[in-house]
Amino acid sequence: AHRIRSNxxxxxxxxxxxxxxxxxxxxDDCQYVVYxxxxxxxxxxxxxxxxxxxxxxxxxxxxxxxxxxxRDEETAWHPSQHNGQETARGGKPQNAVFDEKKHRVVWxxxxxxxxxxxxxxxxxxxxxxxxxxxxxxxxxxxAAWGRVRLxxxxxxxxxxxxxxxT
Numbered sequence: 001a002h003r004i005r006s007n008x009x010x011x012x013x014x015x016x017x018x019x020x021x022x023x024x025x026x027x028d029d030c031q032y033v034v035y036x037x038x039x040x041x042x043x044x045x046x047x048x049x050x051x052x053x054x055x056x057x058x059x060x061x062x063x064x065x066x067x068x069x070x071r072d073e074e075t076a077w078h079p080s081q082h083n084g085q086e087t088a089r090g091g092k093p094q095n096a097v098f099d100e101k102k103h104r105v106v107w108x109x110x111x112x113x114x115x116x117x118x119x120x121x122x123x124x125x126x127x128x129x130x131x132x133x134x135x136x137x138x139x140x141x142x143a144a145w146g147r148v149r150l151x152x153x154x155x156x157x158x159x160x161x162x163x164x165x166t
Contacts, residue, residue, distance in 0.1 A: 001025060003045050004032070010042050011035040024116065031116050039064065043104050057104065065108035071123060072110045138162050 004010055004022055012022030013033045022042075024031045034042050043057070050056055066073045108114060113122030120130070141162050150158065 001030075003049055004042065007041065007045055010038045010045070026117050029117060031114075036066075036070070039105075059104050060106065062105045063108055063114055064105040065112065065114055065122075066110070 001023055005020070010022060011034060012020040015021050021033055023033070032042055046057055065071075111122070111124050113120040113125050115121075120133075138159075142159070145155075145158055
C-alpha cells in the first residue's frame with residue numbers, strides 16, 4: 001500500500017479533505033480506486049511487490065469497472081484507447097489492437113456490481129437487492145437449523161447470531 005500511495009503517477013480519488021483515496025483494504029482483501037490512465041502503473045507496482053515477496057496477482061480474480069462518466073463504456077480500457085498514451089510497460093501495443101484476453105484484469109460489463117469487503121457496490125445495487133441477498137442467506141441457514149429442536153430463546157439467539165454474521 002505504501003508503494004502505491006507514494007507513487008505520484010497513480011491518481012486516486014480526491015477526498016473532500018484533500019487526501020487521495022487509492023485503496024480500501026481489510027485483511028487479505030484489497031480494492032483500488034484509480035483513474036484509468038494510471039491503471040497500468042498500479043498493476044506494475046502490484047506486480048513488482050508480488051515479485052519481491054514471491055507472490056503473483058491472480059488475474060482471473062482481479063476485476064475492473066468504469067465509474068462516473070464512463071460507467072456505460074463497453075470496451076475494456078487500454079492506454080492505446082486513451083489519446084495514444086504510452087503504457088507503463090514500454091509503449092503502444094503492436095498494431096494498436098487491444099486483445100482483452102491478454103490484459104491483466106477481468107473487466108465488468110456496464111451495470112455490473114463489484115463485491116467490496118462483503119458488499120456489492122454499483123449503479124444497479126438497491127437496498128432491496130442487498131436485503132434480498134441477506135434474507136436468502138438467513139433463510140438457508142435457518143432451514144439447516146429447522147431439524148434441531150430448540151427452545152424459543154435458543155431460536156432467537158440463533159437468528160440474532162446469523163443476522164449479525166451475514
